[in-house]
Amino acid sequence: MDTIIRDKRFQPNFRFLIDQRMVPPPTVDFVQQVVGYLHLHAPEFGGDYRSATVVADQASFGMARMIQGLSGSENIRVFRDVREAENWLHHPEEEKLE
Numbered sequence: 001m002d003t004i005i006r007d008k009r010f011q012p013n014f015r016f017l018i019d020q021r022m023v024p025p026p027t028v029d030f031v032q033q034v035v036g037y038l039h040l041h042a043p044e045f046g047g048d049y050r051s052a053t054v055v056a057d058q059a060s061f062g063m064a065r066m067i068q069g070l071s072g073s074e075n076i077r078v079f080r081d082v083r084e085a086e087n088w089l090h091h092p093e094e095e096k097l098e
Contacts, residue, residue: 001037001041005041005044005045011046012044012045012046012047012048012049013045013046013047013048013049013050014045014046014049015049015050015051015052015089015090016049016050016051016052016089017052017054017082017085017086017089018051018052018053018054019054019082020053020054020055020056020060020064021054021055021056022056023060024060025057025059025060025062025063026060026063026064026067027063028063028066030063031063031066031067031070032070034067034071035067035070035071038067038071038073038076039071048075049075050075050076050077050088050089051075051076051077052077052078052079052085052086052088052089053067053076053077053078053079053085054078054079054080054081054082054085055078055079055080056080061078061080064078065078
């Protein structure tokens with residue numbers, strides 16, 4: 001994430017698609033580190049960034065939802081389907097209509 005934030009192409013309110021389907025579920029320690037990082041770097045991310053994480057199993061889904069909940073951000077979502085994640089990232093206006 002540090003590399004992304006420092007990249008000259010990075011701008012606040014970036015859209016992140018994180019594919020976690022081929023890795024084991026994150027640990028509680030990892031979840032806590034991610035949440036701490038998100039809080040520390042919130043100004044750099046901007047108020048309207050979006051982060052969609054795609055997972056393959058229930059354990060990964062639950063741990064990713066912990067990140068979503070503990071971060072307190074509505075800009076983070078967890079999905080099991082890549083197309084749904086991409087749609088949420090690229091079409092936020094559709095969500096506001098619901």
